[in-house]
Amino acid sequence: MTQDIAARVKQIVIEKLAVDASKVTESAKFEDDLGADSLDTADVAMKFEEEFSLEIPDDALVKIRTVGDAINFVKEHHRG
Amino acid sequence: MQARRVVVTGLGAVTPLACGVAASWEKLKSSASGIRKIKHFDTEDLPSKVAGLVPSEENPDGSDNLFKQTNWVEPKDLKKMDRFVVYAMAAATQAVDDAGLLLDETANESEKERTGVLIAAGIGGLSTIYETAVAIHEQGCRRVSPFFIPASLINMPSGHVSIKYGFKGPNLSIVTACTSGSHAIGEGTRIIQRNAADVMVVGGTEAAVCKLGVAGFCALKALSTKFNDTPPEASRPWDEDRDGFVMGDGSGVLVLEELEHAKKRRAKIYAEIVGYGVSSDAYHITAPAENGDGAYRSMLSAIKDAEIDVKDLDYINAHGTSTPAGDTAELQAVMKVLGSESKSVCMSSTKSSTGHLLGAAGAVEAIFSIMSIQDNTVPPTLNLHRPPADLSIDLVPLVAKEKKVDIALSNSFGFGGTNSSLVFKKFK
Numbered sequence: 132m133t134q135d136i137a138a139r140v141k142q143i144v145i146e147k148l149a150v151d152a153s154k155v156t157e158s159a160k161f162e163d164d165l166g167a168d169s170l171d172t173a174d175v176a177m178k179f180e181e182e183f184s185l186e187i188p189d190d191a192l193v194k195i196r197t198v199g200d201a202i203n204f205v206k207e208h209h210r211g
Numbered sequence: 212m213q214a215r216r217v218v219v220t221g222l223g224a225v226t227p228l229a230c231g232v233a234a235s236w237e238k239l240k241s242s243a244s245g246i247r248k249i250k251h252f253d254t255e256d257l258p259s260k261v262a263g264l265v266p267s268e269e270n271p272d273g274s275d276n277l278f279k280q281t282n283w284v285e286p287k288d289l290k291k292m293d294r295f296v297v298y299a300m301a302a303a304t305q306a307v308d309d310a311g312l313l314l315d316e317t318a319n320e321s322e323k324e325r326t327g328v329l330i331a332a333g334i335g336g337l338s339t340i341y342e343t344a345v346a347i348h349e350q351g352c353r354r355v356s357p358f359f360i361p362a363s364l365i366n367m368p369s370g371h372v373s374i375k376y377g378f379k380g381p382n383l384s385i386v387t388a389c390t391s392g393s394h395a396i397g398e399g400t401r402i403i404q405r406n407a408a409d410v411m412v413v414g415g416t417e418a419a420v421c422k423l424g425v426a427g428f429c430a431l432k433a434l435s436t437k438f439n440d441t442p443p444e445a446s447r448p449w450d451e452d453r454d455g456f457v458m459g460d461g462s463g464v465l466v467l468e469e470l471e472h473a474k475k476r477r478a479k480i481y482a483e484i485v486g487y488g489v490s491s492d493a494y495h496i497t498a499p500a501e502n503g504d505g506a507y508r509s510m511l512s513a514i515k516d517a518e519i520d521v522k523d524l525d526y527i528n529a530h531g532t533s534t535p536a537g538d539t540a541e542l543q544a545v546m547k548v549l550g551s552e553s554k555s556v557c558m559s560s561t562k563s564s565t566g567h568l569l570g571a572a573g574a575v576e577a578i579f580s581i582m583s584i585q586d587n588t589v590p591p592t593l594n595l596h597r598p599p600a601d602l603s604i605d606l607v608p609l610v611a612k613e614k615k616v617d618i619a620l621s622n623s624f625g626f627g628g629t630n631s632s633l634v635f636k637k638f639k
């Protein structure tokens with residue numbers, strides 16, 4: 132299940148940011164490595180909220196810098 | 212000091228007839244119609260079910276030249292743009308390429324600072340606004356995309372084009388309903404004339420054919436409802452059986468350039484913009500002034516600005532939306548302008564082929580006016596079987612006509628009683 136979450140998070144990142152799958156590693160930084168700006172990050176976060184039935188408060192969102200951060204946040208908070 | 216002359220050096224268009232200026236013009240000349248049954252949303256409870264739709268996978272026209280958004284915009288950027296922005300990106304890209312205007316990294320900074328963008332729209336991101344409101348209603352405010360506002364704003368076509376090409380001069384838009392596209396060309400011309408820029412990428416764009424847009428114009432009783440089963444017959448300017456306009460989507464973009472600047476880089480010159488006139492009806496929010504008074508003054512002002520005689524006019528691309536009141540008022544105004552010269556002028560409404568592109572109409576029709584000069588051909592008014600009685604002007608019914616066109620005038624009028632006329636002249 133947790134493996135599955137990581138894959139689903141990565142898939143959302145790949146689709147939303149239209150980046151190559153090989154770039155979406157756990158250490159990849161949204162802004163520096165994946166070319167996302169603050170609006171893109173907010174858009175990806177919205178998709179996480181919808182996909183995993185969770186809420187990402189603004190103060191938590193600013194701490195999600197890498198794909199790995201996102202996976203960990205989702206694992207801790209997801210309800211679906 | 213002599214006024215700076217402004218010429219047109221690039222054209223781009225996405226219309227219900229085709230993607231591209233040449234393809235749209237060829238279809239226009241062959242009496243083709245871009246008006247089809249609306250298929251991309253349910254029209255069950257709408258009295259008007261047809262529109263001028265850009266041929267695409269969701270609204271095919273039987274041709275293999277279908278508009279594909281990802282041909283013009285990176286897939287990851289599509290979510291940041293309403294459809295009206297995407298159409299403008301396509302038309303602007305064509306126009307900039309056509310003009311050979313690419314300012315790459317080697318271009319000097321002052322050249323970029325002297326190049327501006329002014330792309331107008333009448334309504335803007337209506338379908339994005341509609342879909343977002345529905346999402347809020349059904350799922351709450353957290354479902355609002357961070358791109359909702361930037362996708363919908365009317366000045367975003369100008370913003371995106373300036374970002375794409377690094378144009379650092381004026382970055383503006385105009386919102387004057389169905390006159391928007393014409394005003395954008397006129398005001399862009401003025402910007403160059405007053406030496407605030409050497410090049411302006413100007414035009415109009417619209418994608419208001421969504422449930423909210425059609426319902427809104429239906430509520431005004433402005434749209435045709437009698438020809439839902441025969442869409443190509445729905446837009447019939449001046450015809451006895453006309454019963455309202457047909458909405459249309461698309462975009463037209465022109466590259467305007469100061470003459471000496473264009474000559475220096477040996478640009479191809481399509482035509483010169485010699486006249487621009489504007490006026491207000493000061494009468495009613497949606498109905499035209501009696502006898503087309505505002506239209507009359509707008510045309511007169513453009514003719515005066517062009518320093519030409521009325522008898523010099525060869526072709527008028529009318530606003531001609533196919534509404535009972537509007538067509539009559541414009542015809543009255545034109546007859547008053549032309550007087551005894553009316554017999555030598557051709558006037559047609561290309562909305563009979565494309566439908567009414569609202570904020571894009573003035574720009575697309577300016578392009579058609581320029582093409583009439585290029586091609587010495589006047590496009591037809593489709594479906595004009597029963598014209599008004601005692602007509603002394605040629606409304607070019609049903610089929611295009613070969614005619615030497617040196618000077619063409621294009622009219623646009625909008626809700627709020629706002630009028631604009633542009634005069635284009637063969638460049639010599």
